[in-house]
Amino acid sequence: VIDPRARTRALSRAQMELVAGRVSALNECFY
C-alpha cells in the first residue's frame, strides 16, 4: 500500500496517477 500523501518534486500525485491510470486502462488492467 502506497501512502497517497507521498509527494515528488517534478509531478504531483494526481498527475502521476492520471498517467498510471490511463496506461493501466489502455491495457485493460483491473488491478
Next chain:
Amino acid sequence: VSGELEGARFDLHAVTDAAAAGSAGVPYERELLALAEAVVRGAEVELAHARGKALAALGPEGFVAAAAVASNFERMVRIADATGIPLDAPLDAISASMRAELGIDAFGSAANTPSVSPARRLLGRALAPFARYLMPALAGLSRRFTKRA
C-alpha cells in the same frame, strides 16, 4: 483519495474515456494523457509528437517523471495480469462503486478478483468517505511490516 488529500476533486472518467481528456482537473492533463496513449498504442511518429508536447509543457524533470510512470505501469500491468493478482481487501469493497461507474469491472483481469458481496459493497460505501484516513494508515502498517520482514 490523493486528490482529496491535496484539497482537490478530479473527474476520474479521463482514465477510461479518451473523450473526457481535458475535464479531469489535473494540470497538463492533455499532454499527460497523450503521452500515456502514445506509449501504449502510438506509432513512432505519434510517440515523438507526444514526447515533444509533454516536454514543452512539463519541462525536463516533469517529462522524465511522466515517462518513467508510463513505462513502469506498462511493465506492472503485465505482471499483475500474468500472475493473476486480486484486488486487496478492503480496497475491493471501497472501490466497488467507482469501478462499476468507470467500467473497470468489464476488463478481462477483473476475473482475478472475487465479486464483492452485497453486504461488503454496503460496507465499502460506508467506508469510502474515510479512505483518505485509511490509506495512509494502511501504508504505515505496510512499511512497518516490510521493515520487520
